[in-house]
Amino acid sequence: MSNTDVVAEVRAGTKRYPGVTALSDVDFAVRRGEVRALLGKNGAGKSTLIKVLSGAEHLDSGEALVRGKPLAGLGTRDVAALGVATVYQELSLVPEMTVAENLFLGAWPRSRGALDLRRMRAEAKEAMARIGVDIDVDSPVGSLGSAGQQLVEIARAVAQRPTLLILDEPTSSLAAAEVRQVIDVVRTVAEQGVAVIYVSHRMDEIRQVADTATVVRDGRIVETLPVRTASTHEIVAMMLGTAPEAVAARTRRPSAEPPVLSARGLVSDRLNGLDIDVRPGEILGIAGVLGSGRTETLRALVGLDRPASGEIRLRGEAVRPGAFAAMLARGLGMTPENRRREGIVPLMGVDENIVISDLRRVSRSGVLDRRAIRQAARALIDRLAIKTARPGTPIGTLSGGNQQKAVLARWLHAGSDVLLLDEPTRGVDVEAKRQIYDQMRLLADDGRAVVFVSSEVEELADVCDRIVVLRGGRAVAELSGDEIELNRVMALAIAEE
Structure with missing residues (x-):
């Protein structure tokens, strides 16, 4: 032309x-x-x-x-x-x-x-x-x-x-x-x-x-x-700017520990008798097409939604469905699917967005300590390689990948030992994706439970120790170890009832 x-x-x-x-x-x-x-x-x-x-x-x-x-x-x-x-x-x-x-x-x-x-x-x-x-x-x-x-x-x-x-x-x-x-x-x-x-x-x-x-x-x-x-x-x-590192082959490690979080028979608008177990020390992937109940599963587990029926247990004890604040206080954390609308407060600083999950850790005698806020935030900014001019920079000005890492940092600050991550790599570049994968692996290695929802089946197959496939609001398959194979996961996710 x-x-x-x-x-x-x-x-x-x-x-x-x-x-x-x-x-x-x-x-x-x-x-x-x-x-x-x-x-x-x-x-x-x-x-x-x-x-x-x-x-x-x-x-x-x-x-x-x-x-x-x-x-x-x-x-x-x-x-x-x-x-x-x-x-x-x-x-x-x-x-x-x-x-x-x-x-x-x-x-x-x-x-x-x-x-x-x-x-x-x-x-x-x-x-x-x-x-x-x-x-x-x-x-x-x-x-x-x-x-x-x-x-x-x-x-x-x-x-x-x-x-x-x-x-x-x-x-x-x-x-x-x-x-x-x-x-x-x-x-x-x-x-x-x-x-x-x-x-x-x-x-x-x-x-x-x-x-x-x-x-x-x-x-x-x-x-x-x-x-x-x-x-x-x-x-x-x-x-x-450099040749990408090859993804190292790793041994999948499905946990043999008792479930830290489990659900039986959850029923709601999008869930149809869902059973699921979340174990410490592993990355559990949830696969399924749009509308299969992926997000609704996480929202029910963390207490944001209250199912019409079913039971949820945390560390073996029955919990009241829909008790969001209580679940957060007992060690759950969740990064939402829509980080801009539900995950961040755009005009607040990166530091404030990180520590908001537990203000007690950065308070003295009930009063917020600015120095403690900066120190706590800076440690996590460095750990997750969040690119920001300073800790107090409004988080809404950061790129999507850096916003997502800050949302993850929030639950690390809170000390959450069950992390529910809904599309944490959506709209994120290849470098930030790899950094998020690495943090998930470190958390699992530390004995925490990580639940990873993604519409990109390729990354689930690459990252997860175990995968539960949802279809029509039910868990239709569970794969672990060598059973996790890309074509198999995709076939199970899109198969007709």
């Missing part, structure tokens, strides 16, 4: 924040009909680059252009008017409103000053047809599954008739079977001449959707290359 096909570009772009150079002399361009993957560790500069191209941030030096027009001084509305639409990882839909109402939220079609419902529905149907998706535009968004909601979010962006569509981790909350729907939509949009920038940590997904990939490291562009001719090993080496 010629230069006239360039939709958006950055020339010698540099962007600095206090103590950090987020982008350094970056040259980047994307063309009509191209799907460009943007790859790099958390904190590499990917988010800053897409914020610059969407008008949410401005360069300190160099220039950014869309359709040849400089973005200096323009806000997000101005840049959107140039044809840039951005879909972020966190959905911005209103569950109670219909699909049509969400598609035109804040810009509803009007006729003679009144809302034109007929036109809105017609344009909504046209927007859904444009991306090749058959979803009833009169359905409340809250009634759709995660994949349906993500497709509505993309359709809303496409309804703006963009020339550049930016997708930031659009499939991070989806099961593997649902990812295909999003990939098909992205390819359809690209075939219509729209340039697409696609951010994801899933290499198998990148190979299916992208034409080219730009690797970013430490705020610099390392290389832009065709996806189909580059090996995963080569790309990961570019992201890390």
